[in-house]
Amino acid sequence: MTTRTSDTEQPGLPQARLLVVVAVAPEAEAVLRGLGDDARPLPLPGGVLHRAERAGITIDVLAAGVGPAAAAAGAATALALHRYDLVVSAGIAGGFAPHAPIGSVVVADAIVAADLGAETPEGFADVTALGFGTVRQTPPPAAALAAAGALRAAGLSVATGAVLTVSTVTGSAGRAAELAARHPGAAAEAMEGFGVAEAAARHGLPALEVRAVSNAVGPRDRSAWRIGEALAALTGAFAALPYPELLKEVHRG
Numbered sequence: 198m199t200t201r202t203s204d205t206e207q208p209g210l211p212q213a214r215l216l217v218v219v220a221v222a223p224e225a226e227a228v229l230r231g232l233g234d235d236a237r238p239l240p241l242p243g244g245v246l247h248r249a250e251r252a253g254i255t256i257d258v259l260a261a262g263v264g265p266a267a268a269a270a271g272a273a274t275a276l277a278l279h280r281y282d283l284v285v286s287a288g289i290a291g292g293f294a295p296h297a298p299i300g301s302v303v304v305a306d307a308i309v310a311a312d313l314g315a316e317t318p319e320g321f322a323d324v325t326a327l328g329f330g331t332v333r334q335t336p337p338p339a340a341a342l343a344a345a346g347a348l349r350a351a352g353l354s355v356a357t358g359a360v361l362t363v364s365t366v367t368g369s370a371g372r373a374a375e376l377a378a379r380h381p382g383a384a385a386e387a388m389e390g391f392g393v394a395e396a397a398a399r400h401g402l403p404a405l406e407v408r409a410v411s412n413a414v415g416p417r418d419r420s421a422w423r424i425g426e427a428l429a430a431l432t433g434a435f436a437a438l439p440y441p442e443l444l445k446e447v448h449r450g
């Protein structure tokens with residue numbers, strides 16, 4: 198039988214738990230460095246969770262793979278096997294100019310599936326406009342605000358706005374302009390947030406998205422990606438997030 202409690206949990210005194218879902222191992226390592234690097238591995242079907250403790254809170258980090266499907270499958274697996282209070286999608290991202298320059302950290306105020314829909318003669322129609330499904334998950338506003346405030350207080354360059362989830366990395370100015378026009382004020386583009394947030398929603402849990410910007414959304418220029426800089430910003434963000442406050446806001450909401 199599957200159990201949803203951990204070996205660290207006291208009966209009658211459930212420990213607060215957070216699940217962080219990233220795409221690839223270097224992102225998981227960056228997050229874990231921010232948490233203090235004392236994580237231990239726990240097997241999970243199709244992957245490995247790395248469990249850290251911070252401020253009395255259990256934080257599990259999972260590298261679930263690139264793209265919304267892998268992210269949703271990984272998150273759903275962890276959520277089925279363990280109890281969590283909050284889920285965070287994290288990693289590197291493309292930033293929309295001028296809101297989110299390279300090296301900045303983006304805290305999502307909306308997590309939007311930006312290419313889930315159909316092309317029509319009148320242009321793109323998302324699945325909500327087509328009459329089924331949703332393309333937007335909204336992080337708890339107070340928790341997102343608390344996260345952004347703490348990151349700013351720690352000296353990080355922080356932007357807030359929608360983080361778009363796409364299945365194809367934008368590689369042209371035309372596509373960047375089209376996305377920006379459809380989602381005014383969008384701060385970043387990545388490939389996993391909506392999958393993670395959908396999995397969380399199925400379990401009745403809130404989700405945040407925290408991204409460090411490695412490149413500008415626009416014409417493809419691999420030489421301009423600053424992955425090391427973004428991973429360092431991700432480490433800084435996970436060292437500075439106010440975990441007890443986030444969980445308090447989530448439980449209050």
Ligand SMILES: O=C(O)c1cccc(C(=O)CC[C@H]2O[C@@H](n3cnc4c(=O)[nH]cnc43)[C@H](O)[C@@H]2O)c1
Pocket residue numbers: 220221263264288289290291292363365366367386387388389411412413414417419
């Ligand atoms: O274009 C390339 O050659 C290339 C080289 C290395 C990595 C990639 C990726 O597509 C990584 C995708 C991975 O990183 C996130 N990410 C980072 N920047 C963006 C972006 O501008 N648009 C979408 N996703 C981005 C994403 O969440 C994936 O996990 C490409």
